[in-house]
Amino acid sequence: MATNSSTIPLLTPYKMGEFNLSHRIVLAPLTRNRSYGNVPQPHAILYYSQRTTKGGLLIAEATGVSDTAQGYPETPGIWSKEQVEAWKPIVDAVHEKGGVFFCQIWHVGRVSTYALQPNGQAPISSTDKGCTPGFEGVDWAPPRRLRTDEIPGIVNDFRLAARNAIEAGFDGVEIHGAHGYLIDQFMKDKVNDRTDEYGGSLENRCRFALEVVEAVVKEIGGDRVGIRLSPFVDYMESGDSNPDALGLYMANALNRFGILYLHAIEPRMVKIWDRYETPHSLLPMRKAFKGSLIAAGGYNRDDGNKAVAEDYADLVAFGRLFLANPDLPKRFELNAPLNKYNRSTFYIPDPVVGYTDYPFLD
Numbered sequence: 001m002a003t004n005s006s007t008i009p010l011l012t013p014y015k016m017g018e019f020n021l022s023h024r025i026v027l028a029p030l031t032r033n034r035s036y037g038n039v040p041q042p043h044a045i046l047y048y049s050q051r052t053t054k055g056g057l058l059i060a061e062a063t064g065v066s067d068t069a070q071g072y073p074e075t076p077g078i079w080s081k082e083q084v085e086a087w088k089p090i091v092d093a094v095h096e097k098g099g100v101f102f103c104q105i106w107h108v109g110r111v112s113t114y115a116l117q118p119n120g121q122a123p124i125s126s127t128d129k130g131c132t133p134g135f136e137g138v139d140w141a142p143p144r145r146l147r148t149d150e151i152p153g154i155v156n157d158f159r160l161a162a163r164n165a166i167e168a169g170f171d172g173v174e175i176h177g178a179h180g181y182l183i184d185q186f187m188k189d190k191v192n193d194r195t196d197e198y199g200g201s202l203e204n205r206c207r208f209a210l211e212v213v214e215a216v217v218k219e220i221g222g223d224r225v226g227i228r229l230s231p232f233v234d235y236m237e238s239g240d241s242n243p244d245a246l247g248l249y250m251a252n253a254l255n256r257f258g259i260l261y262l263h264a265i266e267p268r269m270v271k272i273w274d275r276y277e278t279p280h281s282l283l284p285m286r287k288a289f290k291g292s293l294i295a296a297g298g299y300n301r302d303d304g305n306k307a308v309a310e311d312y313a314d315l316v317a318f319g320r321l322f323l324a325n326p327d328l329p330k331r332f333e334l335n336a337p338l339n340k341y342n343r344s345t346f347y348i349p350d351p352v353v354g355y356t357d358y359p360f361l362d
Contacts (some may be wrong), residue, residue: 009308010301010316011333013055017223017260018294019100021315022055023358024308025329028296028319029059029104029174029228033347036354038064040086043351050326050356054098057315058175059263060090062106062181065161066154067118071108071181074349078103078164079157091169102226103165104174105158109182110143111236117137117141119313120312124154126186127193128210131237145309148196151208154182159215162225172224174202175212177250178265179228180236183209187231187250188240201266202249209250211241213257222258232267232280243267243282251288263317265299286312301332327360 014021027048035041048058064070064077077083087103094101100361110125117123125143133139146154152197163171177183192199198207208226216226217283231240231247242248247264254262272302286293295313304316322328324341331338 002332008229008333009029009305011329012308014292014314016057017313019057020055021057022053023135023329024315025056025304025322025332026296026315027051027058027316027322028317029061029073029176030319030323031061031075031347032073032355034073034308034351035061035074036349038070038075038077040076040090042089043356044090046356047095048101049097051322051328051362052094052097052099055100056098056329057100057102058094059081059317060101060103062104062176063161063165065105065107065157068121068124069107069157069182071112071123072347073116078105078161078168084168085170086165087165087170089352090246095169100171101169101173102174103170104163104176104228105165107154107157107182109185111181112141112143113138114141122174124150125191126183126198127191128189129193135237140166145194148198151198151211153212155208155215159219162216162220164294166220166224169299169343172226172260173216173220174215174226174228174263175209177209177212177227178230178231178235180238183212184230187246190234190236190239190241191237202245206246206250207255210253210257213254213259216258223260225257225259226261226262226263227254227259228265228296230269232278233265233269244284245292247285248288249284251285255288255290259291261292261294261297261315263294266295266299270299271272283312301335301339304332309344324358326358330361334361 011023025234066079112123114120122144128141128145131140165173165252177222267278288300296317307313324339
């Protein structure tokens with residue numbers, strides 16, 4: 001980076017645990033639907049390495065922990081040997097350019113269809129209430145409520161996925177506890193209608209999330225674990241009646257495990273794609289959590305700089321802007337104009353178009 005970067009908060013170095021980051025701009029985890037048959041593909045080598053800078057943090061797209069975890073076509077997994085081997089050259093390419101690479105591990109829960117489930121079975125969830133058929137243009141299949149005795153098996157899927165991610169060479173994992181997927185379905189009281197020890201009180205609803213964190217930390221170490229949370233948002237019809245209490249409870253509870261970072265979605269991103277004014281803030285979570293905080297959700301250069309300058313967040317994750325501008329840190333440094341993103345190519349299976357063909361400044 002140029003010497004003037006010291007005046008740009010987003011371009012100041014930051015030590016996150018054992019990782020010496022050269023700037024605060026993080027590649028957000030972005031589902032791209034280009035992993036054919038749930039296996040990462042060679043074209044991802046170029047995609048991720050294009051967005052890598054020395055000392056920059058990248059978070060890989062949401063990656064399934066098991067064959068029941070998938071909710072969208074052609075998304076990658078990390079439960080099989082084949083998938084682990086397929087990730088290795090992608091991770092190597094990021095490391096060759098000096099990047100720090102975390103794998104986001106997820107289970108979609110009820111956000112799925114019979115066609116994407118093994119043997120066409122029902123998706124699993126905290127509940128047997130499904131997403132409204134036709135919501136987001138998909139006929140979601142009614143889920144099956146997990147029995148209490150099945151939950152440890154799902155926790156173990158996350159543990160094994162974390163182990164596999166380290167075997168593939170990733171520097172760590174981010175547990176996907178946000179956006180209406182399985183972990184969020186347990187945490188949010190508008191979805192979780194259980195009467196066992198995983199339902200009812202706030203502590204009970206957060207039990208599954210914290211069991212996953214504990215298992216993953218025991219497997220790979222807290223210094224290699226992050227989690228993404230979105231207590232304020234209502235994606236996939238997963239809202240909570242008291243998001244402030246949920247966010248604060250989780251921020252405090254996570255301190256027990258000494259995890260590296262908390263990646264929190266801004267309250268303003270109540271609905272996908274758009275920003276809304278809201279009385280809520282990440283500040284109480286920021287103050288409670290003892291590790292690093294990554295903020296995400298509709299950030300641009302100016303408010304990203306402001307977030308870092310005012311110590312509202314340590315790092316800022318950029319999704320759509322980074323997707324369309326592989327050299328985003330360089331553009332932010334020069335305050336150069338940005339490529340416009342093309343939403344119609346976000347989720348197509350093309351290995352080049354809307355994926356690796358966005359131009360660089362030079």
